[in-house]
Amino acid sequence: MEEIIRIHQLSKRYPGSDRYALNNLSLSVWKGEIFGLLGPNGAGKTTLISTLCGMIKPTSGELFFNGLNYRLHRRKIQRQIGVVPQEYALYPTLTAAENLYYFGSLYGLSSADLKRRIADGLDRVGLTEFAGKNINTFSGGMKRRVNLLAGILHRPDVLFLDEPTVGVDVHSKEVIMALLHELNEQGTTIIYSSHHLNEAQHFCTKIAIIDDGKIVVEGEPRHLIRAVSGATTLENVFIHLTGSQLRDYA
Numbered sequence: 001m002e003e004i005i006r007i008h009q010l011s012k013r014y015p016g017s018d019r020y021a022l023n024n025l026s027l028s029v030w031k032g033e034i035f036g037l038l039g040p041n042g043a044g045k046t047t048l049i050s051t052l053c054g055m056i057k058p059t060s061g062e063l064f065f066n067g068l069n070y071r072l073h074r075r076k077i078q079r080q081i082g083v084v085p086q087e088y089a090l091y092p093t094l095t096a097a098e099n100l101y102y103f104g105s106l107y108g109l110s111s112a113d114l115k116r117r118i119a120d121g122l123d124r125v126g127l128t129e130f131a132g133k134n135i136n137t138f139s140g141g142m143k144r145r146v147n148l149l150a151g152i153l154h155r156p157d158v159l160f161l162d163e164p165t166v167g168v169d170v171h172s173k174e175v176i177m178a179l180l181h182e183l184n185e186q187g188t189t190i191i192y193s194s195h196h197l198n199e200a201q202h203f204c205t206k207i208a209i210i211d212d213g214k215i216v217v218e219g220e221p222r223h224l225i226r227a228v229s230g231a232t233t234l235e236n237v238f239i240h241l242t243g244s245q246l247r248d249y250a
């Protein structure tokens, strides 16, 4: 397998903070993986995803995408990745189709090609009849599906998702997970953060548990479960490795 992302001794401290959100973290992701970033609140998952998307700059360390250094090739890398953020990136007073047209055009897709991809995408997530409706009339699950389409119209090599199924009902969740599986089968590497350990256990080919800005453990879910005495689920592994105390920092 080919290495698609390499993270080398990455640290991030936000301005004004005395804590490291990421602390000397190193990790590789291989082409074709579905990689889950798991960890308690405040562990550093969003910070790591935002750094990998080029949205925030690390305090120190190096990042590579397909061998390209982020510091030197940020623009080129950003054209090859897709991002589905935790917060909706959609414009509430535009329609679903207008939103998707806007996001697709940022990647330089031609009008005809883009319109075809939007129609196919909306059909795939069951929203064809809502294409002309404003986003502010959509339910949370409908917005999540459009949010996902906005991140994949340009068919990225790597797709980053920050909690893609948070706050959605079981029907929307199924559509989202099926589409992600399909993308992965077509060759897209997926890196996603989640608090849904059961979902990650079944969905991910590999996971890393992050705590306090560091990687506590990484590997295939079934190997990690087997390695912890008495564990039958990823949740057992998670509690075993991260303890059960609350993570409240201000």
Ligand SMILES: Nc1ncnc2c1ncn2[C@@H]1O[C@H](COP(=O)(O)OP(=O)(O)OP(=O)(O)O)[C@@H](O)[C@H]1O
Residues within 6 Å of the ligand: 014, 015, 017, 019, 020, 021, 039, 040, 041, 042, 043, 044, 045, 046, 047, 048, 249
């Ligand atoms: N913009 C910011 N300015 C200062 N500190 C920040 C900022 N964003 C995050 N942090 C801090 O960095 C640490 C890591 O936060 P991050 O949001 O990456 O964690 P997370 O694992 O995604 O958490 P959650 O599961 O709650 O979403 C936390 O201590 C958080 O308070």
